[in-house]
Amino acid sequence: MEKIIKGKVYVLGDNIDTDQIIPAMHLVYKTDDPEESKLYGKYAMSGLPLDIAEKQPFIKGDAYISEYQIMVVGNNFGCGSSREHAPLALQKAGIKAVVAKDYARIFYRNSVDGGFLVPFESKEKIDSFFDTGDEAEIDLENAIIKNITKNKEYKLNSLGDVANIIEAGGLFNYAQKKGFIK
Amino acid sequence: MGMTIVEKILAKHAGKKKVTPGENIWIEVDTLLTHDVTGPGTMAIFKEKFGKDAKVWDKDKVVLIPDHYIFTKDKHAMRNLEYVKEFANEQELTYYYEPFTDKYKGVCHVALAEEGHTRPGEVLFGTDSHTCTAGAFGQFASGIGNTDAAYIMGTGKLWVKVPETIRFTFEGALPPYIMGKDIALISIGEVGFSGATYKCMQYDGSGIRGISVEERMTICNMAIEAGGKCGIIEPDDKTIEYVNARTDKAYDLFYSDTDAVYAKEYIYDSAKLEPVVAKPYSPGNVDLAKNCEDVKLDRAYIGSCTGGKVEDFFAAAKILKGRKVAIDTFIVPATTTVRKKLEQITIGGENLIEIFKKAGCKVGKPSCAACLGGPEDTFGRTHADEVVISTTNRNFPGRMGSLKSQIYLASPYTAAASAVTGYITDPRKFLK
Numbered sequence: 380m381e382k383i384i385k386g387k388v389y390v391l392g393d394n395i396d397t398d399q400i401i402p403a404m405h406l407v408y409k410t411d412d413p414e415e416s417k418l419y420g421k422y423a424m425s426g427l428p429l430d431i432a433e434k435q436p437f438i439k440g441d442a443y444i445s446e447y448q449i450m451v452v453g454n455n456f457g458c459g460s461s462r463e464h465a466p467l468a469l470q471k472a473g474i475k476a477v478v479a480k481d482y483a484r485i486f487y488r489n490s491v492d493g494g495f496l497v498p499f500e501s502k503e504k505i506d507s508f509f510d511t512g513d514e515a516e517i518d519l520e521n522a523i524i525k526n527i528t529k530n531k532e533y534k535l536n537s538l539g540d541v542a543n544i545i546e547a548g549g550l551f552n553y554a555q556k557k558g559f560i561k
Numbered sequence: 562m563g564m565t566i567v568e569k570i571l572a573k574h575a576g577k578k579k580v581t582p583g584e585n586i587w588i589e590v591d592t593l594l595t596h597d598v599t600g601p602g603t604m605a606i607f608k609e610k611f612g613k614d615a616k617v618w619d620k621d622k623v624v625l626i627p628d629h630y631i632f633t634k635d636k637h638a639m640r641n642l643e644y645v646k647e648f649a650n651e652q653e654l655t656y657y658y659e660p661f662t663d664k665y666k667g668v669c670h671v672a673l674a675e676e677g678h679t680r681p682g683e684v685l686f687g688t689d690s691h692t693c694t695a696g697a698f699g700q701f702a703s704g705i706g707n708t709d710a711a712y713i714m715g716t717g718k719l720w721v722k723v724p725e726t727i728r729f730t731f732e733g734a735l736p737p738y739i740m741g742k743d744i745a746l747i748s749i750g751e752v753g754f755s756g757a758t759y760k761c762m763q764y765d766g767s768g769i770r771g772i773s774v775e776e777r778m779t780i781c782n783m784a785i786e787a788g789g790k791c792g793i794i795e796p797d798d799k800t801i802e803y804v805n806a807r808t809d810k811a812y813d814l815f816y817s818d819t820d821a822v823y824a825k826e827y828i829y830d831s832a833k834l835e836p837v838v839a840k841p842y843s844p845g846n847v848d849l850a851k852n853c854e855d856v857k858l859d860r861a862y863i864g865s866c867t868g869g870k871v872e873d874f875f876a877a878a879k880i881l882k883g884r885k886v887a888i889d890t891f892i893v894p895a896t897t898t899v900r901k902k903l904e905q906i907t908i909g910g911e912n913l914i915e916i917f918k919k920a921g922c923k924v925g926k927p928s929c930a931a932c933l934g935g936p937e938d939t940f941g942r943t944h945a946d947e948v949v950i951s952t953t954n955r956n957f958p959g960r961m962g963s964l965k966s967q968i969y970l971a972s973p974y975t976a977a978a979s980a981v982t983g984y985i986t987d988p989r990k991f992l993k
Contacts, residue, residue, distance in 0.1 A: 396957045403933040407637030411605040455755035461690040463706035489706035
C-alpha cells in the first residue's frame with residue numbers, strides 16, 4: 380500500500396449512489412478482460428445528474444481515465460446496489476482513494492475486499508472545503524488529507540480493522556496470508 | 562443481557578454462544594444467490610482465485626437465478642446469460658433457473674422464496690443489495706459484492722460485522738389501504754436514507770403479524786434503502802406454513818429475547834398510518850400521497866421484487882377493475898409463477914390479466930425489466946423526461962433509464978389509483 384496518495388480532487392456531495400457511479404446499462408462488460416474492462420473507466424460517474432456532469436466532467440470526451448485521482452464527498456457514499464462494478468469503475472478511471480464522511484456498507488466492503496481503492500472516512504464532513512481540481516495529498520500513516528491548493532489539513536478516521544485487508548490488497552490476499560485458504 | 566434474532570442466527574453460524582454488535586466474526590453460509598448481472602464477475606473471480614478447475618463449495622447451495630437482462634437484444638447482456646449458463650453446467654449447480662426454458666423463474670428474490678430457498682434461522686448472502694428481502698422469513702439475509710461472493714463460492718464462509726438492531730413496532734392491524742410498501746417507506750422516512758447503515762431493521766407488532774409473507778418481503782426488501790445490512794421479521798405460523806409448503810429441509814426458529822438490546826425503537830399506532838410516496842431522488846424522501854396530488858404523471862409501473870407479486874397485482878386490480886388508465890401503465894409480473902396466477906385469480910369473474918388489459922395496461926414478461934433501467938430496449942424503461950409512479954424500490958437519478966425522468970415510489974394501491982387519474986392519488990379515494 381502506498382504511504383502517500385497524491386493527486387487532483389473530484390468533489391461531490393451526499394448520497395452518491397452506485398447507479399450514478401456506474402449505471403445499470405454498463406454492467407455488462409467483462410471485468411476479467413483487461414481491454415474490455417477499460418470501458419468501466421470510460422463510463423465511471425456517467426450516471427451523475429446532468430447539471431453536475433456538465434459543470435465538472437469526470438471523464439472528458441472519449442477518455443478512459445479521469446484526470447482526478449482522489450474523490451472527496453459527503454455522507455452515505457456508494458448507497459444503493461451491491462454492484463462491485465462501482466468501486467471497480469472508479470479504480471479503472473484512476474481513482475486511488477475516496478474520502479467520505481461515511482459510506483454505504485456494501486460499497487465500503489466491496490472497495491476493501493476487492494482491493495479497488497482506499498475508502499477513508501473524514502472526521503468532519505469536508506466536501507465543502509474542497510473544489511474540484513484542487514491538489515491534495517493523503518498521508519496514510521497519519522490519517523490526514525491535505526488540500527495543497529488551499530493549504531489546509533483535515534483529519535481522517537483510522538482505517539481500523541480493515542487496514543490489514545487493504546494492506547494485503549483485498550480479501551483473498553488477506554485470507555491467503557492468514558492461511559484461511561491455500 | 563439477551564440477544565436479538567439476528568445476533569442468535571449469527572452466533573449459531575459462527576459456532577459461538579454469544580455475539581455482540583460491532584464484533585467481526587466468520588460465519589458459515591447456508592445459501593449463496595447470484596444472477597446474470599453480478600454472476601459473471603463473481604464467477605470470474607472464483608476461477609481466478611481458486612483455479613480454473615475449482616468446484617464451488619456446495620453445488621446445492623449456490624442458487625443461480627438470471628432475471629435482470631433477459632428480454633433484450635443487447636449483445637453484452639446475452640453474453641452474460643451464456644456465461645452463467647456455462648458455469649452452471651460445468652459446476653452442475655442443482656438450482657439454476659435457466660432463461661428461455663420451463664425452469665425460468667424471473668426476479669431472484671421472489672423466485673428464491675417461491676422455490677423454497679428461504680428458510681428461518683439460516684444465513685443467505687446474495688450478489689444483489691435486495692437480498693435482504695428474505696429477512697421476511699426470519700433469516701439473516703444480506704447483499705454482498707462479487708469478491709465476497711466468490712470467496713463464499715470457494716469456502717462457504719464469510720466475515721461479517723455483527724449489526725446493531727433498530728426495532729420498528731406496528732401496534733394494531735394495518736388499515737386495508739396500507740400496504741407493505743407504505744410500511745417500508747414510512748420506516749425509511751423515519752430513520753432517513755442512511756439512518757440504518759450497518760444495522761438490522763427488525764419489524765414487529767400485531768400490524769406485521771397480521772399481514773402476509775409476501776407483504777413482509779416487500780418491507781424487508783427495502784431495508785437496504787435506509788442503508789440496512791438486513792431486515793428481519795420473526796417467524797410465525799404464516800412463515801412456517803409458507804416455507805413448509807415449499808421445502809422439506811429442516812430449519813431452526815429463532816426469536817429475540819425479551820431483554821434483547823436495540824440501538825433504537827420506534828412504535829407506531831397502525832390506525833394512524835396513511836398512504837405515502839417517496840419523491841425523487843431518494844427512497845427516504847417520503848411524503849403523504851395526499852400531499853402530492855398536484856404531481857402530473859406520464860407513466861405508472863407496477864412490478865419488481867417489491868411490487869410484482871400476486872398480492873401486489875391483486876391490490877392494483879381491485880382499483881383498475883372496470884376503470885381505464887389515464888397514462889401509460891406497465892405491468893411486470895416478478896416471476897413466471899406470478900404470471901400464471903394472474904390468469905387463475907379472478908375478481909368478479911375476470912382474471913387479473915383481463916382486468917389489466919381492459920384497463921389499457923401493457924403487460925410485460927416476468928423479469929426485473931425497467932426497475933433498474935438496463936439496456937435501451939428494456940420494457941418500460943424511460944428515455945426522456947417521464948414522470949413515473951412506480952412500485953419499485955429505488956428512485957435515484959437515472960434509475961429507470963433516463964437521467965431526466967423522475968420516479969415516485971408507492972404501493973400498488975397508490976400506483977393504480979394514480980394510473981387512473983394521471984396524477985399522484987391517495988388510493989383511499991378508490992377504496993371506500
